[in-house]
Amino acid sequence: VIHFTLDNCSIEIGNIENGSFQELVSSKYQNSKKIIIVDENTHDSCLEYLITTFPSLENAEVMLLPAGEENKVMEVCFQVWQALSEYNISRSDLIINLGGGLVTDVGGFIASVFKRGVSFIHIPTSLLGMVDASIGGKTGINLGSLKNELGVFNHPKAIFIDSRFLHTLPNQELINGFAEIIKHSLVAKKDLWDVLKTIDPAELLTYPDLTNLIAISSGIKIQIVDEDPLEKGIRKVLNFGHTIGHGIEGFCLNTDEPVAHGHAVALGMIAESYISYKLNLLSERELMEICLYISQLYEALFFNEEERKAIIQLISHDKKNSAGNVKMALLKGIGSSTWDVVVNEKLIFDSLIYVESVYQSN
Ligand SMILES: NC(=O)c1ccc[n+]([C@@H]2O[C@H](COP(=O)([O-])OP(=O)(O)OC[C@H]3O[C@@H](n4cnc5c(N)ncnc54)[C@H](O)[C@@H]3O)[C@@H](O)[C@H]2O)c1
Numbered sequence: 001v002i003h004f005t006l007d008n009c010s011i012e013i014g015n016i017e018n019g020s021f022q023e024l025v026s027s028k029y030q031n032s033k034k035i036i037i038v039d040e041n042t043h044d045s046c047l048e049y050l051i052t053t054f055p056s057l058e059n060a061e062v063m064l065l066p067a068g069e070e071n072k073v074m075e076v077c078f079q080v081w082q083a084l085s086e087y088n089i090s091r092s093d094l095i096i097n098l099g100g101g102l103v104t105d106v107g108g109f110i111a112s113v114f115k116r117g118v119s120f121i122h123i124p125t126s127l128l129g130m131v132d133a134s135i136g137g138k139t140g141i142n143l144g145s146l147k148n149e150l151g152v153f154n155h156p157k158a159i160f161i162d163s164r165f166l167h168t169l170p171n172q173e174l175i176n177g178f179a180e181i182i183k184h185s186l187v188a189k190k191d192l193w194d195v196l197k198t199i200d201p202a203e204l205l206t207y208p209d210l211t212n213l214i215a216i217s218s219g220i221k222i223q224i225v226d227e228d229p230l231e232k233g234i235r236k237v238l239n240f241g242h243t244i245g246h247g248i249e250g251f252c253l254n255t256d257e258p259v260a261h262g263h264a265v266a267l268g269m270i271a272e273s274y275i276s277y278k279l280n281l282l283s284e285r286e287l288m289e290i291c292l293y294i295s296q297l298y299e300a301l302f303f304n305e306e307e308r309k310a311i312i313q314l315i316s317h318d319k320k321n322s323a324g325n326v327k328m329a330l331l332k333g334i335g336s337s338t339w340d341v342v343v344n345e346k347l348i349f350d351s352l353i354y355v356e357s358v359y360q361s362n
Contacts, residue, residue, distance in 0.1 A: 002215045004222050007229060009155040011135065011222065013215045016123070016162040017053060024121070024158065025094070026056040032119075033093040034060040035084065037107040039067040042099040045168035046125050050098060060096070061087055065106060069249075069258060072102055072142045074150070080110050084118075094119050097156075100126030100173070101133030101261070105148070108139030112154040121158045125165035127177025127204075128262055131184070131217040134159050136225040136235075145250040146317060153230060161218065163210050175201050175297060176262025179241070181213070183269060184220040186290065187237045190335030192216055197293060236339035240329040241269035244348065247315035251307065259301060266298040270358055271351035275343055276330040278350075286334050291358045300359035308352045312345055 001014035012019040025034065034057060038047055043064055051057045063080055065071060089095075095118055097107030104122045111120035124134035140151020166174065178201040185192035199207060207213065221238065228235040245261075245268025252259040273290045276282035303311065316326055326348065329339040 006222050007155050010158045013161040016160045021160050029094045036060045036096045037063050038098050039065045039103050041067050042125050046165050077110050084114050091115050091118050098123045100129045104134045112152050120156050122156045123160050127174050130161045130214050132180040135221050145253050147246050176260045179262035179266045181217040184217045187240050187337040188220045237329045237337040241265045243328045244268035244271040247311040250314045251311045266294050267355050270355045274351045274354045282331045295358050
């Protein structure tokens, strides 16, 4: 088991049966009530393993969230808060969030707000959850089409990352999570990028060094968050691909065809690589390398002019921007990055067109 610590949060990567989870639930929180928050899919695919492997969870209360990003809303939290209240949950009890980024974001938010903060831990079950969403203390929910508009910073007590849970994850979700690994390599680790180019994410589960790959990717996030927990500076580089990605994701949430977070971020990374190139931060050769790789893994989405304008509208609402300027994290070559670069709307508009042209020329 590989061990990291981030602001008093212990992070273990490897077989959960070999780490400190057993001791945590059977000794430290022995006399606490335990609540396991799952969504419909992790209820079916992950819960039984956890409860049968760790008998101290036998009497845990299970709370089910509806699956899907469209359910990352206040109404769902409200129902869980009412249930927690009915069960007389106190601050010394323990909430275990077992699921992907939806469950850890929403469950973390629920735990952080209830009685001003109940102890919670995360067991991420999606690849995106393992390398990204469960780490870094951001919790929250959406407000209409504004992503993560409500939330707080609050670290769980511990995070247990075990790749066993990935075996039931739909392939499409593996590929979504892979986008964050790509992002980590592009913003901070050229060697990782060179490794990724040799891996087919559709066959990730048979990759012999999977736990290590997850540890390298999550280690990048841990290191950056450790340096800048409240995102005043360098942590912003983790938003690479996300400014435009969130615009695409938020826009699609309101249409008949919602797009997965990782997919939107992948297209956002192409767009923001193009912007990096246009601002002379990235070479044309590197831009081509990035576009070729990402466009082979992620499908195109096409928008008309009105839709692009709507996406830009959402981007300028992004909470990371101030005073009407859109500030972005951009690449300074592959494996290096910078943040708070002011980008005008015209260039963002052009970058959306550029993304489509990448696919049309393939
Ligand atoms: N807090 C952060 O720092 C942070 C960072 C990145 C993303 N996020 C958030 O994370 C969310 C996306 O995370 P996600 O991609 O994990 O989404 P998700 O939690 O919705 O999971 C994707 C799908 O996979 C299913 N699933 C998860 N684990 C499974 C398993 N082991 N077996 C079978 N099915 C499984 C889920 O039920 C869901 O249908 C977004 O809401 C995003 O805003 C948060």
